[in-house]
Amino acid sequence: TAAVLEKKLEEAKIRHAEVNIIEPFDQIKTGPFSVQPLPVSHSVPDACALLIETKAGRVVHSGDWNLDPNPVVGYRSEAKTFKEAAKKGILAYIGDSTNANVDGRSGSERDVEKGLAEEFKNCPGRIFVTTFSSNVGRLISIARAAQKAGRKTVVVGRSMHSMIGAAYDCQYMKNVPDFIAEDDMDDYPDNKLVIIATGSQGESRAVLPRIARGDFPDISTRTTDTVIFSARAIPGNEIKINEVKNNFSAAGIRVIGPKDTANVIHVSGHPCREEIVEMYQWLRPKIVVPVHGEHTQLQAQADLAQANQIPQIVMPRNGSVIKLAPGQAEIIDHIPTQLLAVDLKRIIPANHLSIVQRRKLQYTGVVHVTVVLDGRGELAAEPKINTIGLIDPDDMAEEQFIGNLHEEIIDILDDMGEDEISDDHFVTEELRIGVRRFVFHFLGIKPAANIHVVRIP
Template structure:
């Protein structure tokens, strides 16, 4: 969920605008976004947004937040193509100004000179940025690795990185994801060879699930399928969208044959097909989840088929992935994961790659970002071991002075998280989400009271208990709670019976106390009071 702001000369430049995916702790919410309130109030000073690459945690919030920002967006051709496809689902696509920057290109955005540096990652056209100011050069790495054979797209621009180091770099804002991992990340070329070997060894249907944006991985599966004498199918809307973006920008244009559609699945013999599916992270509505639950309209698997997880689990997704994998195993499907074969490699730099980058760039300051606390602290320690004179581990909302002078957190700005709740954005820590979480754990109760002008009950209290009792006990329990409420109200002093707030609070406390004595729960309680 990346969103960074660089301030200089009275203006701001945004880098990336991404989402993260909600887990079971936030019921009813699919996406979580950064709260841009700080920059919304300074929108007139926001000169542009630069996107480093087309992953959802860097680009996914644009369709939700751009109407509040309304700034031009700068991206390389593939990233721009993905963004245009996403914007087609909005009613303001024609209002968004997208400026395509060629790979390795430069652009002036207000007082910021921004240079794109071609890197390698698990998506085409990832770029590090050099942000040039009168106080020096800042490098924002984005997500990257040093892959000499990325299979799709250009390799990293070592010469440009070395030249930048000779020119001088004040600070690097750097990817920390694999800062605890020794050595180097494997190459996509090794994964291509591993997938070819694994797919060739299978006798029945093969399903490969990976991130839809990993065009090189999809290409490797296509070639492995061709080598094994199999046809290849795409299953999942996001995969078709990525293919559209890739082919419109010159990638994946020379396929052995067109992809099979999912509705053609049943006509292909079991030993002649490879399916590429979304759902490597156990997403409930993904193609693989529906296949695992036997609810997909076109695709079913049988005992002896194989599913290859060509992706590592993102922390927090373990339960969802486990549910899908258990459902597949229950059908007799064979699972292969990166623990079993060379079917995946990370898109992020391990420790030796970080060291190499700092040897090239020679920065004065390193600010680890994009990782959990333990990753960022390890990244900072590694930079210090490599003779970087200053490191600073930030937190969300930190306002950091990079230059002139030493790096320092000088302030903390308003920040937070927004939840996409249906079609609306609400604060993640707001009342609506908190109440929903409480209801899940404690249930809910609704009481309706009808009183006359003198504060006497004009009808029996009505109580509805939700998520507290099973059906066979519900009516009896509701009647007992209603009787407790009746007694509490009748025992109120006469003066309080004319006070609606006092009556409502008495009813609310009575219900919660009664339910707590029965079940140890404190339900979310709502009182409806009607005066005749």
């Protein structure tokens, strides 16, 4: 985690930031609390749950975890660690709900390496594999599976390179076959290459979606290629992911997801129902607070906790303020929360006016009109009209639309009286209303209309 943070600080040109590294089982005192990280297995190495000591009792916050019995990299979630923590009693367990509606167990990353190696045997040309860049264990599994298939591995995507660099810094990449540079791909035949690419969630600017659209400059597709999604869709991303898959499929390229093969090509880094029950048995908490998931997943863990005779269950929402003790656990207040959006070089609220306006413009388009009036209120030059998102200027039939709009603007100005034509606000509003009415009449769209009135002596 510290290595990844340092690389992100470096990218942001933030220097000399103090990064304090905390080891598992360290005791950290902060105010009235004592916090101890407890190592757990997860797809991101060095994950830890938190054991929080308070005067009212002990609380375990699980963070992201699972019960992978033999992780490729990182810690195991050890029963003795949590049973030891439970000896003094656990007031509350605040737990990962991502897979609370999934029966069974999440599986082992070791099985993915075997499954990918089997899948690679059926692929005639290049193999593109996409997964989360933070899943270092998966990147190792892919590289080892490629080696078993007699293939070299290439990594494409900035976040992948950054994460692998951090993994090398932390000595996690021991006994992992060397990756070859992107520039060296042409030195190998197609059936000797595995390409790991970013974009498992359909992110438009990531490598794999760009390759699917045909706008990645260095890599174009071939019908002998195979694309493997070694990840599951985060709820809400399904449409974007399907768009990527459809683009590849339309190009005659085979696409394989976790449900499309009998081979294990993905396991989750989050606990399924059997694992959650096992954690309940280790900790024996008085209270369960489901977190980390959609509402249906939180409810699934709440139902699971009730079925396992947990005395109290609190179902939170974003911003809930929860009292765990003394007395009955309950929600006592709410703090307003909101989503944030990364807007290129800034972070802004997701409901920021600029985003709202851009979202609206994709449906309405915009018309810019500039009129230059002389001292008598007469046109000193032809009106200048620009449209965005309304017509194709190369289409002669649609180009006539601009001519008709031009005549409408002149008609509106001609209908104004002497006092009206001398009032910039009146001229602007009349043209704005008239332009929008005209466009709606012909196109059925009410665009944003920006009117600029210029006066010359």
